[in-house]
Amino acid sequence: MKIKNFILPILIVSFGLISCGGGNNSNPKDMANKAASGDNSEGIIGAGSTFVNPLFSKMFSVYNKEKGIQVNYQSIGSGGGIKQLENKIVDFGASDNPLSDEQLQQAPSPIVHIPDCLGAVTIAYNLPDNPTLKFTPDVLSDIYLGTLTKWNDPRIQQLNPGVKLPDLQISVVHRSDGSGTTYIFSDYLSKVSDTWKSKVGKGQSLNWPAGLGGKGNEGVAGLIKQTPGGIGYVELAYAIQNKMAVASLKNKSGNFVAPTLASTSASANVTIPDDMRVSITDTDAPGGYPICSFSYILLYKDLYYNIKSEAKAKNVVNLVSWIIQDGQQYSEALDYAKLPESVVKKSLGIIHGLTYNNKPLQ
Amino acid sequence: MIGAFSFKIKGIHFREKAFKKSLAISALVAVVILLAIFFTLLINSLPSIKAFGAGFFYQTTWDPVSNKFGALPFLVGTLLTSFLALVISTPFSIAVALFLGEYYKKGIVAEIFKNIIDLLAGIPSVIYGFWGLFVLVPLVRELEMKLHVAPYGVGIFTSSVILAIMILPYSVSLSRQVISMAPSHLKEAAYSLGATRWEVISKVIIPYTKSGLFAGLLLALGRALGETMAVTMLIGNTHSLPTGIFSPGNTMASVIANEFNEATGQVYTSALIEMGLFLFVVATIINIIGKQVIKRFTLE
Numbered sequence: 001m002k003i004k005n006f007i008l009p010i011l012i013v014s015f016g017l018i019s020c021g022g023g024n025n026s027n028p029k030d031m032a033n034k035a036a037s038g039d040n041s042e043g044i045i046g047a048g049s050t051f052v053n054p055l056f057s058k059m060f061s062v063y064n065k066e067k068g069i070q071v072n073y074q075s076i077g078s079g080g081g082i083k084q085l086e087n088k089i090v091d092f093g094a095s096d097n098p099l100s101d102e103q104l105q106q107a108p109s110p111i112v113h114i115p116d117c118l119g120a121v122t123i124a125y126n127l128p129d130n131p132t133l134k135f136t137p138d139v140l141s142d143i144y145l146g147t148l149t150k151w152n153d154p155r156i157q158q159l160n161p162g163v164k165l166p167d168l169q170i171s172v173v174h175r176s177d178g179s180g181t182t183y184i185f186s187d188y189l190s191k192v193s194d195t196w197k198s199k200v201g202k203g204q205s206l207n208w209p210a211g212l213g214g215k216g217n218e219g220v221a222g223l224i225k226q227t228p229g230g231i232g233y234v235e236l237a238y239a240i241q242n243k244m245a246v247a248s249l250k251n252k253s254g255n256f257v258a259p260t261l262a263s264t265s266a267s268a269n270v271t272i273p274d275d276m277r278v279s280i281t282d283t284d285a286p287g288g289y290p291i292c293s294f295s296y297i298l299l300y301k302d303l304y305y306n307i308k309s310e311a312k313a314k315n316v317v318n319l320v321s322w323i324i325q326d327g328q329q330y331s332e333a334l335d336y337a338k339l340p341e342s343v344v345k346k347s348l349g350i351i352h353g354l355t356y357n358n359k360p361l362q
Numbered sequence: 363m364i365g366a367f368s369f370k371i372k373g374i375h376f377r378e379k380a381f382k383k384s385l386a387i388s389a390l391v392a393v394v395i396l397l398a399i400f401f402t403l404l405i406n407s408l409p410s411i412k413a414f415g416a417g418f419f420y421q422t423t424w425d426p427v428s429n430k431f432g433a434l435p436f437l438v439g440t441l442l443t444s445f446l447a448l449v450i451s452t453p454f455s456i457a458v459a460l461f462l463g464e465y466y467k468k469g470i471v472a473e474i475f476k477n478i479i480d481l482l483a484g485i486p487s488v489i490y491g492f493w494g495l496f497v498l499v500p501l502v503r504e505l506e507m508k509l510h511v512a513p514y515g516v517g518i519f520t521s522s523v524i525l526a527i528m529i530l531p532y533s534v535s536l537s538r539q540v541i542s543m544a545p546s547h548l549k550e551a552a553y554s555l556g557a558t559r560w561e562v563i564s565k566v567i568i569p570y571t572k573s574g575l576f577a578g579l580l581l582a583l584g585r586a587l588g589e590t591m592a593v594t595m596l597i598g599n600t601h602s603l604p605t606g607i608f609s610p611g612n613t614m615a616s617v618i619a620n621e622f623n624e625a626t627g628q629v630y631t632s633a634l635i636e637m638g639l640f641l642f643v644v645a646t647i648i649n650i651i652g653k654q655v656i657k658r659f660t661l662e
Binding site: 076077078079080169171176177178179180200201202203204205206207208211212213214215219222223226227 | 423424425426427428495499500503512514515516594595598599600601610612616619620621622623624625626
């Protein structure tokens with residue numbers, strides 16, 4: 001056979017394959033996500049944040065035992081969770097940061113935020129004998145801007161009078177993968193430093209002015225451990241589980257606060273807007289650790305939009321209200337901070353307002 | 363009788379045809395998928411191509427926050443690590459190929475060596491990454507301290523060394539084959555004129571096989587360009603232009619692997635896909651050149 005006879009049909013079929021990706025899924029990532037999610041008409045399907053995945057796994061296995069309802073959660077990252085919710089592939093999404101005003105406007109139907117737990121970002125380092133250090137916001141932001149480069153700099157020494165700091169280069173480490181942890185950290189730095197805000201800004205991936213990148217919490221922790229004089233940020237749960245030396249940070253009220261589950265919960269004791277979309281970094285709470293954030297469950301306000309049976313919508317709503325009440329007892333054992341009472345109360349109000357085809361669900 | 367016979371013939375014909383058809387379809391599917399990948403990448407990278415044009419390849423700022431994307435640092439990082447890896451691995455790959463293709467063609471030793479080198483190709487790249495992180499990085503850091511450069515440990519050089527080990531089996535397997543194919547009448551003629559083994563290797567075997575050796579290196583280079591996981595773990599992942607072989611950097615493949623999952627916004631996703639498209643094209647071109655060189659070699 002001649003090659004000529006092949007070329008045209010091949011081209012036609014190729015274009016056919018590409019156009020399969022049209023419609024809702026404007027890029028191949030959605031297609032991959034769609035393929036991964038499969039069809040599950042029985043249980044509840046959720047997708048999103050990798051950060052809450054260990055907690056959700058525990059909660060959902062307990063929930064399955066108690067109520068006999070299966071929840072299938074896919075930790076594909078917050079961005080993916082939001083996209084899958086918008087494409088009506090999942091029943092609920094989970095994200096480490098609230099949706100922006102722009103994202104909310106673009107959403108096909110109104111979306112509500114329900115906090116499920118609190119996370120914190122700790123500053124870990126590698127110095128001889130690993131002393132407990134104190135940092136102020138300006139010192140931290142200058143380290144990450146690359147302008148403060150020595151551990152024995154008078155500005156750091158002054159904050160830590162009892163500690164003998166070595167004459168060592170500060171090796172800055174950040175996340176190389178796009179991550180909610182980076183978002184929270186850069187959100188904090190943008191609040192405390194104008195230079196950071198104008199030069200770098202906040203986001204899941206940044207144009208870092210200094211330092212090396214490690215993939216995931218373990219990548220960052222690995223680089224810190226290996227580099228004498230290394231400093232980096234990792235999730236609180238990861239730092240606790242790996243017994244890493246972490247710094248106390250000076251919060252807005254002037255107190256030096258160590259990152260713990262209690263100080264993380266405390267950081268949410270502030271006035272929270274009705275839609276729960278709030279950044280609690282650089283918190284006003286006097287005992288609160290300043291780099292904390294809510295992790296959210298995302299639902300459509302009218303569940304009819306993505307869930308095709310009222311019974312299932314009820315199941316989803318029951319699940320979410322279980323997560324923020326009874327489910328909270330599993331948080332601390334897994335090193336997640338519990339939601340404060342005030343937040344739970346407010347969230348229950350939002351859940352109460354959920355509807356199915358304009359009829360109230362509860 | 364005659365009817366049954368012709369029926370049998372028909373049946374054979376039918377089976378022959380069906381077999382041939384199914385072969386043709388399978389072959390076509392592979393081609394179609396390749397083209398579909400290419401066009402998918404092309405279409406999805408259009409927003410970025412429109413937004414940045416050629417600037418994508420010479421701008422040095424990669425800033426997802428303000429949606430500015432220039433891929434030059436990653437381009438440089440990819441080329442630096444790949445070619446450096448090639449430079450490091452070439453002497454070893456030719457030496458190993460001579461050893462296995464000329465000195466020890468047969469026997470237990472040769473078999474063991476061949477298998478071990480093939481095994482190198484089968485080790486998952488994340489394991490190379492781990493090994494690099496725990497063994498190579500501290501060694502490189504000590505070297506850097508002696509050379510008085512910033513002792514990061516990770517960086518272009520470390521990644522290149524790992525890549526050199528990873529691509530070794532690819533160039534060795536082809537080089538070994540072409541070396542063992544060097545015609546024995548030429549070699550024997552040289553020996554009969556009193557040539558030493560070294561002279562036979564340097565004056566007969568290498569000149570005779572050089573295009574095959576070159577093709578092996580090209581295929582290895584193609585492999586190095588796309589390697590992702592091990593490089594991501596060892597290169598330091600900084601978005602700035604590398605200033606030397608010891609400085610940290612980033613490659614196109616590792617940026618895609620790092621950022622694609624959480625990339626939001628059309629332009630950002632599209633910029634990452636455009637980088638994938640470029641990688642795809644470069645790897646394809648290198649493979650085609652490699653194949654052409656091999657073809658010419660086998661025709662000779």
